[in-house]
Amino acid sequence: MRLREKASLYSPSVRDLADRALDAAAAAGAGYADCRVVSRTVHGLTVKNGAVARVALSDDEGLGVRVLVDGSWGFASSDRLDPMSIETTARHAVRIARAAARVNADPVRLAPLAPLTGEYRTPVLRDPFEVSLDAKLQLLMQTDAAMAGVAGVRVRESSLEFVREHRFFASSEGMALDQTIIESGGGLDATATGDDELQVRSFPNSFGRHQLCAGWEAIDEMQLPQNAERVAAEAVALLTAEQCPSGRMTVILDSTQAAMQVHESCGHATELDRSLGFEAAFAGTSFLTPELLGNFRYGSELVTLTADATSPRGLGTFGWDDEGVAAQRTLLVDQGTFTGFMSSRETAAAIGRESNGTMRADGWSRLPLIRMTNVNLEPGESSLEEMIAGTERGVYLETNRSWSIDDRRLNFQFGTQNGWEIVDGKRTRLVRNALYSGITPEFWRSCDAVAGPQEWRMYGVVNCGKGQPVQLMHVGHGAAPCRFRDVHVEPAG
Amino acid sequence: MRTGDEMLAFGEAAMQRARSDAAEVIVSEETSELTRFAANRIHQSVAERALRVRARVIGDSRVGVAELRGEGEDAAGRVMRSAEQARALSQPSAVSPLPAPDGGADEPVAFSEHTATATPEQRADMVAAVTAAAAAAGLNAYGSLSTTTSSTAIVNSNGIRRQATSTQSSMVVVVRGDDGAGYAASHSASLGGIDGAAVAAEVIETCERNQHATAVEPGDYEVVLSPYAVTDLLEHLSWVGFSALAKQEQRSFMRLGERLMSDTVSVLDDCKDPALFPFPFDAEGVSTKVVTMIDRGTCAAFVYDTPTAASDGVTSTGHGLPQPNTWGPYARHLVMRPGGVAHAELIAGVRRGIYVTRLWYVRDVHPLRTIITGMTREGTLLIEDGVLTRPVRDLRFTQSVVEALDSVLQMSSDRRLELGEDGTAVLTPWLHLARFSFTS
Numbered sequence: 001m002r003l004r005e006k007a008s009l010y011s012p013s014v015r016d017l018a019d020r021a022l023d024a025a026a027a028a029g030a031g032y033a034d035c036r037v038v039s040r041t042v043h044g045l046t047v048k049n050g051a052v053a054r055v056a057l058s059d060d061e062g063l064g065v066r067v068l069v070d071g072s073w074g075f076a077s078s079d080r081l082d083p084m085s086i087e088t089t090a091r092h093a094v095r096i097a098r099a100a101a102r103v104n105a106d107p108v109r110l111a112p113l114a115p116l117t118g119e120y121r122t123p124v125l126r127d128p129f130e131v132s133l134d135a136k137l138q139l140l141m142q143t144d145a146a147m148a149g150v151a152g153v154r155v156r157e158s159s160l161e162f163v164r165e166h167r168f169f170a171s172s173e174g175m176a177l178d179q180t181i182i183e184s185g186g187g188l189d190a191t192a193t194g195d196d197e198l199q200v201r202s203f204p205n206s207f208g209r210h211q212l213c214a215g216w217e218a219i220d221e222m223q224l225p226q227n228a229e230r231v232a233a234e235a236v237a238l239l240t241a242e243q244c245p246s247g248r249m250t251v252i253l254d255s256t257q258a259a260m261q262v263h264e265s266c267g268h269a270t271e272l273d274r275s276l277g278f279e280a281a282f283a284g285t286s287f288l289t290p291e292l293l294g295n296f297r298y299g300s301e302l303v304t305l306t307a308d309a310t311s312p313r314g315l316g317t318f319g320w321d322d323e324g325v326a327a328q329r330t331l332l333v334d335q336g337t338f339t340g341f342m343s344s345r346e347t348a349a350a351i352g353r354e355s356n357g358t359m360r361a362d363g364w365s366r367l368p369l370i371r372m373t374n375v376n377l378e379p380g381e382s383s384l385e386e387m388i389a390g391t392e393r394g395v396y397l398e399t400n401r402s403w404s405i406d407d408r409r410l411n412f413q414f415g416t417q418n419g420w421e422i423v424d425g426k427r428t429r430l431v432r433n434a435l436y437s438g439i440t441p442e443f444w445r446s447c448d449a450v451a452g453p454q455e456w457r458m459y460g461v462v463n464c465g466k467g468q469p470v471q472l473m474h475v476g477h478g479a480a481p482c483r484f485r486d487v488h489v490e491p492a493g
Numbered sequence: 494m495r496t497g498d499e500m501l502a503f504g505e506a507a508m509q510r511a512r513s514d515a516a517e518v519i520v521s522e523e524t525s526e527l528t529r530f531a532a533n534r535i536h537q538s539v540a541e542r543a544l545r546v547r548a549r550v551i552g553d554s555r556v557g558v559a560e561l562r563g564e565g566e567d568a569a570g571r572v573m574r575s576a577e578q579a580r581a582l583s584q585p586s587a588v589s590p591l592p593a594p595d596g597g598a599d600e601p602v603a604f605s606e607h608t609a610t611a612t613p614e615q616r617a618d619m620v621a622a623v624t625a626a627a628a629a630a631g632l633n634a635y636g637s638l639s640t641t642t643s644s645t646a647i648v649n650s651n652g653i654r655r656q657a658t659s660t661q662s663s664m665v666v667v668v669r670g671d672d673g674a675g676y677a678a679s680h681s682a683s684l685g686g687i688d689g690a691a692v693a694a695e696v697i698e699t700c701e702r703n704q705h706a707t708a709v710e711p712g713d714y715e716v717v718l719s720p721y722a723v724t725d726l727l728e729h730l731s732w733v734g735f736s737a738l739a740k741q742e743q744r745s746f747m748r749l750g751e752r753l754m755s756d757t758v759s760v761l762d763d764c765k766d767p768a769l770f771p772f773p774f775d776a777e778g779v780s781t782k783v784v785t786m787i788d789r790g791t792c793a794a795f796v797y798d799t800p801t802a803a804s805d806g807v808t809s810t811g812h813g814l815p816q817p818n819t820w821g822p823y824a825r826h827l828v829m830r831p832g833g834v835a836h837a838e839l840i841a842g843v844r845r846g847i848y849v850t851r852l853w854y855v856r857d858v859h860p861l862r863t864i865i866t867g868m869t870r871e872g873t874l875l876i877e878d879g880v881l882t883r884p885v886r887d888l889r890f891t892q893s894v895v896e897a898l899d900s901v902l903q904m905s906s907d908r909r910l911e912l913g914e915d916g917t918a919v920l921t922p923w924l925h926l927a928r929f930s931f932t933s
Binding site: 046048050051052053054055056057058059060061062064072073074075076077078079080081092093095096097098099100102103104105106132133134137141154155157191193196197198276277278279280281282284365366367401402403404405406407411413415433435437467468469488492493 | 525526527528529530531532534535536537538539540541542543544555556557558559560561562563564565571572575576578579580582583584586587612613614616617620621624633635636637639665666667669674742743744817818819853854855856857858859860861862864866867868870887889891932933
């Protein structure tokens with residue numbers, strides 16, 4: 001069976017699939033069951049060194065069934081959507097749960113949730129799937145040509161990606177939720193090589209592309225061809241730039257690197273499943289524990305962090321999470337004080353709270369986990385210009401190049417593609433191979449400036465890994481340039 | 494699951510729909526189940542099955558690719574129509590030709606009926622044995638036990654027709670006490686090859702040794718790295734340097750004929766080694782050859798796919814990923830030649846140093862110089878006068894892999910199989926290194 005092009009609450013075929021799965025699970029003994037029917041289309045285009053390297057169109061559809069039996073979870077999924085296969089999948093989920101229940105002493109309890117029905121669709125100005133592939137390739141070819149004009153660039157790569165995902169969620173508690181999520185992403189990388197040096201500059205962000213829940217307008221706004229020559233020239237300039245200075249100094253992060261800092265040191269640290277040990281064998285735990293809620297100084301008073309699934313255009317923006325909990329905004333850190341976790345119905349119940357709606361699954365075949373929605377550093381009142389002017393000795397760091405943090409999210413080291421030395425309140429020379437490191441709460445407590453709304457941007461991370469089997473999630477981060485005092489900085493190599 | 498013949502027939506049926514001059518179809522079907530546990534309790538237990546079809550069509554110097562996951566109506570026809578659509582809308586470019594049959598056999602393949610027929614109850618029982626052992630020691634176990642069966646068929650219009658079905662079982666366990674943890678893992682084609690009791694004993698011993706760690710000053714230390722840790726180093730080299738594309742784009746640290754590492758270090762890619770999940774062909778249907786990348790410390794060879802081989806005027810070594818791609822070929826069956834002493838003797842040879850069980854979050858700092866950073870995790874122990882004396886707090890390292898492997902003093906005769914972060918199978922000994930740089 002093939003899902004209808006636009007799944008809908010009123011589409012009997014998708015509802016029938018879900019109902020059949022829920023009925024089969026109940027008949028097999030499930031005390032609770034939910035079902036997600038998901039259809040995802042991805043168009044990816046890449047141009048590399050003047051040639052079309054990839055025009056790939058992909059479709060992905062299937063169904064996942066999650067059940068509670070005797071207080072234990074089971075999950076099974078299949079791409080076979082005929083009635084008999086759906087029932088087999090549901091019964092297998094029940095069998096898996098029953099096998100787990102033989103081992104488990106304590107039953108899972110779920111935080112309460114009122115049943116509801118509804119529809120959500122990502123607002124877009126121009127549907128990216130209605131823009132021709134030819135127009136998309138032309139844009140990438142123009143971008144490539146602009147980079148090609150810069151002598152010394154060894155590898156040029158630019159790409160676009162568009163995602164449309166229909167999700168239908170139903171549960172034995174009476175939920176029926178229909179969502180269509182649309183994402184548009186693009187970016188470029190210029191690689192320059194020398195005898196013993198390799199430098200990459202990316203735009204608008206590293207990791208291949210910048211992506212938003214938005215339409216083609218997001219691609220227009222990036223102005224890839226207009227920025228390509230400048231970015232390529234920066235890669236070449238880095239080959240002969242001085243090494244980054246070493247020592248303790250002031251660090252100013254651009255908004256893309258601030259987003260990465262938020263992702264690693266706040267986003268993952270405030271996932272309640274990590275704090276409770278669910279990820280201890282793989283992604284790790286967290287230095288933040290429930291006992292610290294409301295009484296731990298995470299950062300300075302300028303630091304307010306939220307998990308906000310309602311942020312416009314964020315990759316973590318939706319109508320409901322994959323347990324049916326409505327999108328919402330949660331204060332994680334309020335003016336420096338640790339105040340909240342991202343949670344699920346199971347983990348929230350474990351600490352006596354209600355879920356704040358952050359359960360997300362990587363498609364139909366994977367179990368929902370607590371994942372970041374849009375974890376944002378709320379804007380402050382400063383500006384990049386003001387921060388630089390107020391810095392006697394330091395570096396302004398742009399665009400992530402390297403990222404590593406320990407399994408409790410405390411000890412981190414990041415590298416950036418670009419660095420600018422700051423002396424006596426002025427941005428002076430370009431420096432390369434910059435690394436900075438620290439301990440999460442010490443670092444955020446040293447934050448003495450965050451730029452205001454005019455410099456605040458939403459960014460997307462499309463490669464956030466977690467869970468076993470591993471799941472890659474698209475998450476959002478709103479951030480603005482921010483300044484930190486007395487940070488350890490050194491050059492790589 | 495489909496039989497091998499059914500997989501090939503599916504691929505050929507899809508290829509018949511192609512209108513372009515040349516076509517390739519990759520069909521893969523996978524069933525995978527995983528039982529995950531935390532705090533001596535099964536908290537996530539999952540199963541998935543899916544069919545994937547990938548079509549590549551070539552004509553008029555244009556390439557189109559389409560992928561589909563799902564057993565929907567007319568999957569073969571849909572994926573080929575999408576590929577033709579992508580090709581028609583693409584632009585003329587230099588196109589790498591499809592490979593031709595090379596006469597290679599569709600074996601050896603890592604396959605076990607025991608894994609292919611594993612049940613949720615079997616996995617739950619094996620997990621229960623581990624959690625019971627941890628509980629008996631007053632500890633908590635966390636981890637997963639997975640069983641996977643994958644069938645792959647590749648056909649192309651040049652006559653390639655390959656098919657293989659493989660299995661993999663993996664048990665990964667972390668055991669935590671009041672103030673410290675241990676790690677152990679075991680991987681095998683057969684679920685019967687996973688000795689849960691041995692894994693439990695190893696991880697509990699490490700956990701009990703690793704309680705109440707105290708800090709040591711960062712700096713350069715003599716180290717003994719377990720195979721779990723060495724795996725990350727070798728997988729990193731594979732990513733940044735063993736690929737012919739990395740060489741062609743001047744991104745590789747490798748300089749053929751130049752000795753960069755200790756002459757005790759030899760690293761090869763061996764898809765035929767029975768310990769390493771053998772698999773006979775790559776994603777283009779080309780037979781995978783055994784390639785020695787580092788021969789007694791000297792850069793000896795790169796791995797190739799069809800495009801990079803054509804560029805260098807050589808033959809593909811059969812290390813291609815699905816084409817076209819911008820990543821190049823990849824070595825995913827890494828073997829480091831062993832040394833001559835038991836790993837316990839490596840520790841006995843250290844006056845003052847650090848034993849590292851596992852590395853974590855290893856990332857590039859400077860790819861051309863193979864500098865990486867990461868943390869130690871779940872078993873970082875001080876060695877004094879040849880004995881593991883006390884646990885030390887986890888440390889951040891920032892270190893050139895090449896320089897680390899140039900400082901090998903000894904390597905063990907015994908080896909372990911571990912899977913890297915990206916699933917690369919790595920068979921490696923314990924290493925005793927003269928220097929390893931811990932930075933915080």
